[in-house]
Amino acid sequence: MSSVLDKKPVKDDEVLDSALRPKKWADYVGQSKIKENIRIIITAAKNRGQVPDHLLFYGSSGLGKTTLAHLVALEMGKEIRITSGPTIERAGDLAAIITNLNEGDILFIDEIHRISRTIEEYLYPAMEDFKLNLILGKGPMARTMELKLPKFTLIGATTRPASLSAPLRNRFGATFQLNFYSNDDVEKIIERSANLLKIKIEPEAVKIIANRSRFTPRVANRLLKRVRDFAEVSLAENFPEKILENTITAEITKYALEQLEVDHVGLEPGDKKILLALIEKFDGGPAGLQSLAAAAQEEEDTILDIYEPYLMQMGFIERTPRGRVATRLSYEHLGLLWRTKQLF
Numbered sequence: 001m002s003s004v005l006d007k008k009p010v011k012d013d014e015v016l017d018s019a020l021r022p023k024k025w026a027d028y029v030g031q032s033k034i035k036e037n038i039r040i041i042i043t044a045a046k047n048r049g050q051v052p053d054h055l056l057f058y059g060s061s062g063l064g065k066t067t068l069a070h071l072v073a074l075e076m077g078k079e080i081r082i083t084s085g086p087t088i089e090r091a092g093d094l095a096a097i098i099t100n101l102n103e104g105d106i107l108f109i110d111e112i113h114r115i116s117r118t119i120e121e122y123l124y125p126a127m128e129d130f131k132l133n134l135i136l137g138k139g140p141m142a143r144t145m146e147l148k149l150p151k152f153t154l155i156g157a158t159t160r161p162a163s164l165s166a167p168l169r170n171r172f173g174a175t176f177q178l179n180f181y182s183n184d185d186v187e188k189i190i191e192r193s194a195n196l197l198k199i200k201i202e203p204e205a206v207k208i209i210a211n212r213s214r215f216t217p218r219v220a221n222r223l224l225k226r227v228r229d230f231a232e233v234s235l236a237e238n239f240p241e242k243i244l245e246n247t248i249t250a251e252i253t254k255y256a257l258e259q260l261e262v263d264h265v266g267l268e269p270g271d272k273k274i275l276l277a278l279i280e281k282f283d284g285g286p287a288g289l290q291s292l293a294a295a296a297q298e299e300e301d302t303i304l305d306i307y308e309p310y311l312m313q314m315g316f317i318e319r320t321p322r323g324r325v326a327t328r329l330s331y332e333h334l335g336l337l338w339r340t341k342q343l344f
Contacts (some may be wrong), residue, residue: 091118212266
């Protein structure tokens, strides 16, 4: 069974994620301070007849970085062009994207930390002077061609701001960190999504999903959709009287999430595998990322971007100068005996 944390959702999920994305500022729940600061930047730019400064959003996956970029474009009344760092391999790729922008458009680059240093060199004049300097030909016959670009706003998104080079990071006019959401905000997001999907759901069921959503809107929406799947198909044989009511109840929700192996605090088998590897193979730690990834049979990037932020947020893992350490809370959650030597 696939995880609701999968980085690459199936096509149907991508379509639904897009449908559930807020289309106006009032529908965007949470991150209030960031929303207000961005609104001021946009309003000031519009009053001056200028394009907004380049913006950098960072935070864990699923917290709304792409949604904020779409809302900036909507607020400006301009188009948004979406790409990602790994897809821009050559200067020609960057030129093809930027030269197709119109005045005031938004260029959104996801995973911007994965742009190569060579491409960064081309980005600097594009961001500062709205010029693109291309080198044509090779050797003695090589020449430089300067392309004037329309004024645009670059919005970068990353889960690893420290991986951006200082020159690139300094060229953004404002940087915003998106934090995990509160349970109250996640509940509002679930209620809104259920309404858009025409799902009837009990308030208690909303709370159960919110408690297991890892404080992340994307996870909350995917859990809601998976619970809906169980309510429509798998649970027809187990709770026929509930299905006839056409309402997702707390009972149905608990059953669905148990089948999905999402526990009461949102941990999935992948999380537990990492914790168990740290406890059983490294005696609780400390363990380096490379060693932990090999022991848990997970990719390093997956641990860094998907699992570790929430495990640290919940206090199950601590990062020390010597590596990752499993906390007492992780032992207790897994029903294992805590040994005080793990603190040293």
